[in-house]
Amino acid sequence: MLNILKNNNSRKIVNDGYSLLMVAHVNELKHEQLEYLDGFVIDSENRSHVQEIIVRIRTHKNLKICLLPIFINNLYKQPKELVLHTDGYINLELESNYFERVITIANRIKNIETPKTIYVNSLIQHKTIAYLYTRNAILKPIADRKSTIGYTFPFISLYYKHYESIVLLKNLEEMRTLHYVTFQLKDYIHLCKSCDGNYLNFREACPKCSGIDIVAHDMIHHFVCAHVAPEKDFKIEDGLACPKCDKNLRHIGIDYDKPSTIYSCNCCNHEFQNANMKALCLDCETENQLEELLEKSIGEYSITQKGENILFDASIKNQIQENQSMKIGSMPPQLFKIVLNQEIKRIKATNGYSYFAKIEFRNQQLQLLNDNVKSALTKEISGIIKSYMEGPDILSAENFNCYYLMLPDTREDQLQRLELIDYNLAKLINDNTTGDNQKVEIKIHRIDKNDTLQTFFS
Amino acid sequence: MIPLSLHNILPEYMNYWFVVGIQKFIRVFWFFVIFEFTRYIIIDYVIAILFKISSKSRTKKFELARQQLFNENPFVSVIIPGKNEGKHLYKLTRSLAEQTFSNFELIIVDDGSDDETPIIGKNLEKLGLIDVFIRNDMRGGKASAANLALRYSKGKYIVHLDADCSFDRDAIEKVLLPFFFGENIAAVGGNVKVRNYKESLCAKLQAIEYLKTVSIGRIITSYLGIYKIISGAFGAFRKDVIDSIGGWDIGPGLDGDITVKIRKSGYNVYFQPDAICLTNAPAKFKVLTKQRLRWDKSIIRFRVRKHKDVYFPSANFNWLNFIALFENVFYNVVLDLLWWVYIIDIIVNYSSSLKFIIPMNFTLYFVMSYVQMLSIYIFSERREEEKYLWPYVILMTIYTGTYLRIVRTVAYYKEFFFKRSFEDPWNPYKSSIQAKRAGL
Structure with a gap:
């Protein structure tokens, strides 16, 4: 009712x-x-x-x-x-x-x-x-x-x-x-590599000047004299004539053929056969090379038995996600600061040797990367740093281009691993970006009993 | 007829030639004495001596040209037309990257390859190892591919190469130098040598042949001003001249054809023996035979038919052009026919003495081959490496005197009577049939 x-x-x-x-x-x-x-x-x-x-x-x-x-x-x-x-x-x-x-x-x-x-x-x-x-x-x-x-x-x-x-x-x-x-x-x-948008305008562009004002011309091969040139060279008022032997071209396949196409750029006059395909993002105006575009799969999702089970079983609910810090095996910055503060106190008490290192990337190109790439880069950078870390060392990532490293019980002559980290990080950046301004900066500071957290994070 | 036994064969043979006297000797070996000995020994050695005498002034001339070349630093277009040459391209770009003269662009034209050449070419272009890579989906033949490269070349000089060649570090520099000898030099031929001479007997014999006919033969003809074929494997051209004559015409034999076209336009051509290019020669006689049939047919097609105007008085008549082509046709075509006349003459008139004549004939050619090899030794800049070939010179009599002569005769017969060069698959049928109809 x-x-x-x-x-x-x-x-x-x-x-x-x-x-x-x-x-x-x-x-x-x-x-x-x-x-x-x-x-x-x-x-x-x-x-x-x-x-x-x-x-x-x-x-x-x-x-x-x-x-x-x-x-x-x-x-x-x-x-x-x-x-x-x-x-x-x-x-x-x-x-x-x-x-x-x-x-x-x-x-x-x-x-x-x-x-x-x-x-x-x-x-x-x-x-x-x-x-x-x-x-x-x-x-x-x-x-x-x-x-x-x-x-x-x-x-x-x-x-x-x-x-x-x-x-x-x-x-x-x-x-x-x-x-x-x-x-x-x-x-x-x-x-788009920059904003993840898919409102892209695909255009062919000149490989030399990147201009999009390009025109395609058919190439003509005149059989009898072996002259080959763009169609515009053969054009006369009322048809086609060979500029080499002056004969009229009458019948495609018999007198002549069109073996290929060539582009000419109206901006720089460059002539080429293979135009660069580019994708302009209409949202953020970033020009993407095709290979730079992010490819993602779209599809249908159906629930599995495991999916159903977690709806009823509270014990496995927290399996779902770990935070980013856990993923890259580093300590969250807030926690790192607490541990660092403890280390300063320990140095005060023991007069021990410990070092703090701040690793920063000064590269404008990195700023242009989208969050996914930044996230992947963070993982890779953390991986490199971790491969040179020793047991007590602690890593924290402030963001994709700033990392903190605490090296407890480390003397000055034991800092070679920072040089190796520096070399490998610089190589990573140079191999994956262009330009001359690739710079990895590692600031090393021996933790002193008079230090405070402001000393490191001012 | 005196019966011969093994123990008295040599004394009897010696005795026979002592007894016959010089007159009869010349009568029997008239072909060798009049044509071969005079041309390949006397003239070669006279020119060789003159060439050596003038070496100091030539060195000075080259030094001056070199200064001019590097002062002017002209932009050069290196063009490489070809089909299915992708596998050679990377090596070629490496060979060119080593050149002492570097102000050039590299243009590759893929003439309808059906292998991976387009992928390789595009990749090399992307990597910056090739400046321009142009692909024609439909094959048009080597001349059309070369003309396409010419259309997109920006250099003052065009250097035409084959993709399977490699070059001495200073090859491009050296091939450009003669352009600074005088305004009238419009084309320069490089020196092509065989790279794979150790691969087979066939390649070894061609290596010796190239040394004789390409290296030495062209020094002589160039010195005499009758040089008439710039090898397609390595040649340099003035772009303005090559544009004015319309580039390359349909082959086979387009390299000889364009050289004659340049000469007929009133320009000089020059052979530069120091600009060295190495190429792979056919390693099997079957392949070599096909190649030579093609080359030899082109002599009839171009030297006898297409450019026959050179032999007749006209406003553009030029004695050097006449001699250049006449010498070519005479020593290849006429003497080839005359050789058969000579063979008949000997068989008919001296059938009883063949047992003495044939060995002596071989001895003469054998000695001449080694004497010629000596002149090669004098001229060559790779003489130590080429010593390797000396033991095989003995086979040159059979190779050039018999094998190549038979191949030539077959080629001339096929071309003269049947115009078979127009059916050669080396060129696409669509073009050849049009050229045949147009009488080219």
């Missing part, structure tokens, strides 16, 4: 003890105790209102609320990039059609445990897996021009701003690595 109740300006559809809130504006959610609801029906034509409602519900910190079904009153048509985050349109008069679905989802939500992780990415992963489980659905990307990666995923995309899509992909990749989902490839996307 269907009842539409109207209390305190809120409208609810109640059926068999399950209630759906009819909502037309996001403010209507403020006065409701959402945890007691079983779903929502969006009853608005206004697109931005609809979007706000969907975002508010789907990104709700309470797992049980964000998973609730959201329907759209079929009186109002909404764009597909909004509809995909909902459970679809409903006809309010055919309540049996959607309440069955409400009940199924509600039953599944009941079984899910709320994770106690503090990591945002872990929470998003957990919610996404739960969403797939409650809907018994596959996470299918849909083409979306407004997304920087060109695709939007149901549910999970709402957790990321439009410029964070690459982080979304990373999170999905991680879910795949952890075997919570399986992946089926649907497309490859190519993204």
Whole structure:
């Protein structure tokens, strides 16, 4: 039996003890105790209102609320990039059609445990897996021009701003690595090296001056005299004539053929056959060589048995993610400072020999790298540094181009490892970037009893 | 007829030649005495002596030219047309990178290769080892590929190379020097030697042949002003001149053809023996035969047919051009036919003395080969290495006197009566058929 109740300006559809809130504006959610609801029906034509409602519900910190079904009153048509985050349109008069679905989802939500992780990415992963489980659905990307990666995923995309899509992909990749989902490839996307955008304009350019004002000419080979030149050389008022032997070219394949094409650049007059393909990012205006573009896979994700299990088993919830510091095997800077402070105190007490080293990269090109490359570079740099570290040494990464190293119980004649680190880091940077300004700077400071943390981090 | 036994064969042979007298000797060996000995021994040695005498002034001339070359430092285009030459390209770029003269661009034209040449070429271009790499998807023949390279060359001089060659460090410098001897020199031929002479007997014999005909033969013809073939493997040209004559025409034999075209335009050509290029010669006689059939057919096609105007009085008649081509045609075509006449003459008139004539004939050619080799020894800058070839000189009589003569005769017959050079797959059919129709 269907009842539409109207209390305190809120409208609810109640059926068999399950209630759906009819909502037309996001403010209507403020006065409701959402945890007691079983779903929502969006009853608005206004697109931005609809979007706000969907975002508010789907990104709700309470797992049980964000998973609730959201329907759209079929009186109002909404764009597909909004509809995909909902459970679809409903006809309010055919309540049996959607309440069955409400009940199924509600039953599944009941079984899910709320994770106690503090990591945002872990929470998003957990919610996404739960969403797939409650809907018994596959996470299918849909083409979306407004997304920087060109695709939007149901549910999970709402957790990321439009410029964070690459982080979304990373999170999905991680879910795949952890075997919570399986992946089926649907497309490859190519993204700007600088901003991860995919609004790219592919152009052919002159390999000499990089100008794009280039024109292609057919090459003509005149058989009888073996003269070969661009078509423009053969053009006369009423056809083609060979500039070498003055004969008219009448029949392709008999008198002449066109064995190739050649470009000429209107900027520098350079003539060439192999134009450089470049991709201009229309978002950040970065010019990308094709090989510099980031290639990412786009596909469909289905929940695995392992994925389902973590929804019910609280003990494995915190497996989901480790922080970046753990990944590169270094200590978080805050903790490093505490340990360094302790070391200063120890030196005061023991008059021992310890060193502090600050490794900095002074390279403007590094600033242009995107976060993924910076992250990969950080890993590689940390790897090099760690390979020369000894047992008690401690490494911390402030960011991708600034690292701290504490060398306890180390005398001056034991610092050769810093030279090796310097040499190998300089080689890494020189091999991977161009220009002459590649500089790795290592500042070494012997930890003194009079030192304070300001001495090292001023 | 006196029966010969093994123990008295030598005394009888000696006795026969003492008895016949000089007149009969000349009568029997008229072919050798009139044509071979005069041309390849007397003239060679006279020129060799004159060449040696003038060596001081030549050294001075070259030194001056060298100063001018490096003062002017002209931009040069090195062009390499070819098909399926990708495997040679990297080595070639390394060989060129070592050159003492470095102000050049390297242009490679891939004439419709069906192997990995396009990939290799593009990569080398990307790496900066090749300045311009142009690929024609459809094969057009060597002349069209060379003309394409010419179209995109920016140098004052064009150096035409074969991809499978390597060069002495100063080869490009040396080949450019003669351009500073005088305004009228429009083309310079480099000295092509055989690199793989240790590979097989076939290659060894060609190495000796190249030394005789390319190294020494061209010094002589260049000295006399009748040098008429700049090898496609290594030659330098003035771009303005080569542009004015329309570049290369359809081959086979396009290198000899372009040299004659330059000469006919009123320019001089020069052979530079010190500009050394090494190339791989065919290692098998089967391959060599095919190559020589092609080369020899081109003598009839170009020297006898296409450029026949050189032999007749006209406004552009030039004695040196006449002699250059006449000498070429006479010593290759006419003497080749005359040799068969000589053979018939001997068989008909001296059939009873063949047992004495044939060994003496071989002895004469054998001695002449070694005397010629001595002149090579005098001229060569690689004389110590070339000593390796001396034991094989003995086989040159059979190689040049018999094998090459037969190949030549077959080639001339096929070309003269059937114009077979137009069917040679060396050039694409689409071009050859047009050239044949146009009477080229």
